[in-house]
């Protein structure tokens with residue numbers, strides 16, 4: 717089975733958060749600066765299949781990430797989206813996941829503007845990507 721989110725080689729380089737149930741990664745091609753992808757460690761295709769424990773934890777992790785950025789960077793809220801049902805409806809990885817877009821008062825562009833017009837998406841160099849990932853990981857994992 718080829719599932720990117722079950723592949724440690726894919727995950728390790730992108731990971732910004734991990735606990736016993738949930739992983740959060742910084743996507744290779746983020747839609748906006750503060751775009752994260754969260755998913756359960758265990759493989760399920762659909763969000764409706766995850767256990768109550770995983771579901772609760774997922775919400776706790778989302779809130780933890782939101783609060784980290786609220787305190788440190790004035791995050792005013794977030795959008796959470798999830799595609800469930802395969803390629804036709806936009807689920808490109810067959811492992812259930814949610815896209816978390818942290819939103820800021822002074823943000824340059826909204827994720828929905830970029831989704832509607834992919835030419836607005838900023839192409840990052842490897843160094844820029846690494847630097848953004850590090851910033852995000854540092855904020856989330858600060859004790």
Ligand SMILES: [Zn+2]
Pocket residue numbers: 719720721722758759760810811
């Ligand atoms: Zn998987």
